[in-house]
Amino acid sequence: MNYRLNIIFLLIFVILITLLSRVYFLSVKSNTYYEELSKNNYINRVYKTPVRGVIEDRNGKKLAINEMGFSVLIKPHLNSYKNKQKLNEAIDLIVKHFPQYEKEELIKKYRRNNSPYNHDFVEVIDYIPYEDFFKKYTILASRDEIKVESSTKRFYPYKEVASHVVGYVGKASRIDIVNNEISAHNGIIGKNGLEKYYNDKLQGTMGYKDVKVNALNEEIEVLDEKEPSIDNSIKISLDIELQEYIQKEFKHKSGAVIVMDTHNGELLAAASFPEFDNNIFARGISVKEWNEMRNDLNHPFTNKLINGLYPPGSVIKMGVALSFLENGIEEDYTVNCSGSIRIGNRNFRCWKTWGHGKVDFRKAIRESCDDFFYKGSLRVGIDKISTTLDKFGFGQQTGVDQVNEFFGINPNKDWKQKKYKQPWYVGETVITSIGQGNMLVTPMQMARYTAYLATGKLPKPHFYKATYEEPKKLDVPEKYLNMMRQGMYDVGHNPKGTAYRYIKTKVDIASKTGTAQVVTIPQSEKVRMKESELKYFQRSHAWLTSYGPYKNPKYVVTVLVEHGGHGGEAAGGITSKIYNKLYEMGYIKNTK
Numbered sequence: 001m002n003y004r005l006n007i008i009f010l011l012i013f014v015i016l017i018t019l020l021s022r023v024y025f026l027s028v029k030s031n032t033y034y035e036e037l038s039k040n041n042y043i044n045r046v047y048k049t050p051v052r053g054v055i056e057d058r059n060g061k062k063l064a065i066n067e068m069g070f071s072v073l074i075k076p077h078l079n080s081y082k083n084k085q086k087l088n089e090a091i092d093l094i095v096k097h098f099p100q101y102e103k104e105e106l107i108k109k110y111r112r113n114n115s116p117y118n119h120d121f122v123e124v125i126d127y128i129p130y131e132d133f134f135k136k137y138t139i140l141a142s143r144d145e146i147k148v149e150s151s152t153k154r155f156y157p158y159k160e161v162a163s164h165v166v167g168y169v170g171k172a173s174r175i176d177i178v179n180n181e182i183s184a185h186n187g188i189i190g191k192n193g194l195e196k197y198y199n200d201k202l203q204g205t206m207g208y209k210d211v212k213v214n215a216l217n218e219e220i221e222v223l224d225e226k227e228p229s230i231d232n233s234i235k236i237s238l239d240i241e242l243q244e245y246i247q248k249e250f251k252h253k254s255g256a257v258i259v260m261d262t263h264n265g266e267l268l269a270a271a272s273f274p275e276f277d278n279n280i281f282a283r284g285i286s287v288k289e290w291n292e293m294r295n296d297l298n299h300p301f302t303n304k305l306i307n308g309l310y311p312p313g314s315v316i317k318m319g320v321a322l323s324f325l326e327n328g329i330e331e332d333y334t335v336n337c338s339g340s341i342r343i344g345n346r347n348f349r350c351w352k353t354w355g356h357g358k359v360d361f362r363k364a365i366r367e368s369c370d371d372f373f374y375k376g377s378l379r380v381g382i383d384k385i386s387t388t389l390d391k392f393g394f395g396q397q398t399g400v401d402q403v404n405e406f407f408g409i410n411p412n413k414d415w416k417q418k419k420y421k422q423p424w425y426v427g428e429t430v431i432t433s434i435g436q437g438n439m440l441v442t443p444m445q446m447a448r449y450t451a452y453l454a455t456g457k458l459p460k461p462h463f464y465k466a467t468y469e470e471p472k473k474l475d476v477p478e479k480y481l482n483m484m485r486q487g488m489y490d491v492g493h494n495p496k497g498t499a500y501r502y503i504k505t506k507v508d509i510a511s512k513t514g515t516a517q518v519v520t521i522p523q524s525e526k527v528r529m530k531e532s533e534l535k536y537f538q539r540s541h542a543w544l545t546s547y548g549p550y551k552n553p554k555y556v557v558t559v560l561v562e563h564g565g566h567g568g569e570a571a572g573g574i575t576s577k578i579y580n581k582l583y584e585m586g587y588i589k590n591t592k
Helices: 002-029 031-041 081-097 103-113 130-141 174-179 181-186 193-197 199-203 240-249 279-283 287-294 313-326 361-366 370-380 382-391 413-420 426-432 443-455 478-493 523-528 567-584
Strands: 043-048 062-074 122-129 146-155 169-171 188-190 207-213 219-226 255-261 267-273 335-337 340-343 346-349 357-359 510-516 541-548 555-561
Touching (some): 062 081, 081 122, 103 122, 122 130, 122 146, 130 146, 169 279, 181 188, 188 199, 240 267, 240 567, 313 361, 313 382, 313 443, 313 478, 313 541, 313 567, 340 370, 346 370, 346 426, 357 361, 443 555, 541 567, 555 567
Antiparallel strands (some): 043 207, 062 146, 207 219, 255 267, 255 555, 335 357, 340 346
């Protein structure tokens, strides 16, 4: 009996010691923790997310806006058995009025975001358009378990027009959420184009309200408050009417068109083809849509303006000719073009296989004589040619306000050694002089280079005026530039000019055509075959870059037609229409 009593007393003693230890821990050891917790409990910070800024064209037409709508949220902590019925009833009510949503998906979303530590309502639908929702607002908002909040969705009114330039927004990634306070709250971030480049400006700055609350989370006092920024919009240089016209008139599968102010680099139009509707990303692109566009061989997702890399073909010849003049070749230098030259065991043919006869600088530009550049390049060498072309911005980013701009390639001996661990061969100098071989450029680089030829200054292309920089004055004698300009004028005005048959415009312009070979075709076959006889993806790219009016240059128009064949034939028509449209719209007042 005594033994049993001892056991009972011992158990009571152990339990008592355990309880006293717990009381000691809660009252003494945890005192500091709960004291701090109590201090924080009565101050609540409510964040105020700014409205994303609008993107407008130069005339105030809206290219990216926010459409008003509503989001639907459900009360937290409805996971317990007794509350499951309330959760099901709330979601059943939502699905009844918005049958496009599936009950299982909404429940999954709720459970995924409903944490024991979360005391805010859980969003299950991020956006329903205002017109679809407003009649049902009172029905949903009348339930305690459902909360309705105003919401916005990014919308692009012009759809495909200027889609690559404007860009689009999308759901923020985990990294975005960690690094961007506003994206952490609204889940949205710029993904491409101006939407991404100016994301910080368009997002604005966060606001907040610090309030003192009681144990029931009721507001007692506002301690501090800051409103979110409201001036988050940007106005860009693009003229959407001109852009729309160009995208309608461009009749080819793929390419790029740029219209740029020769003096300050403002971009009036910049189109990449084929286009896509930005709204598919703002609303969420389907797997089917994504796969169709990703597998399109014309690459609609590629911004050809800055990410398309092409051999420049003959449009580079003015830059090469300036290198000749800078490096000791005489202004009255001439060659006799017989149709080809032989270097080692290889013939390098001029496009005019029967030859151009006697050729000087002006004729070499006008008629695009390859032989002239072959022979001049052998005197100057690739490194000096590359140095001159470097001044005009080739092999460098232009600095245009777009994301992930490509550098292109301006090759020389050092480049090849680093890239391939191989020496440079003289034949490579010859083909580089006519814009073939390893040289690759973007349409934006070509437009900038053309502006330099027109004015003697190298501008920085841009859409947003805040990024304007004073154009660079280069150390090229004006008399050399005038020699290039005369040749470019002849291209469209002299019967022997390579664009004479194709340039039909009210505006006097200077231009240069280019045919950039895509695949290597043996010289013997090239003589016999026409571009139209080749398969589409084997055809040369067609360039036509120009400026006008000739005597008082205002605008550059650069056109690239992928697999278009001859530059003048493929691009002359659209170039002429653009200058006529610029005149009609009042951008060009004096045609000469």
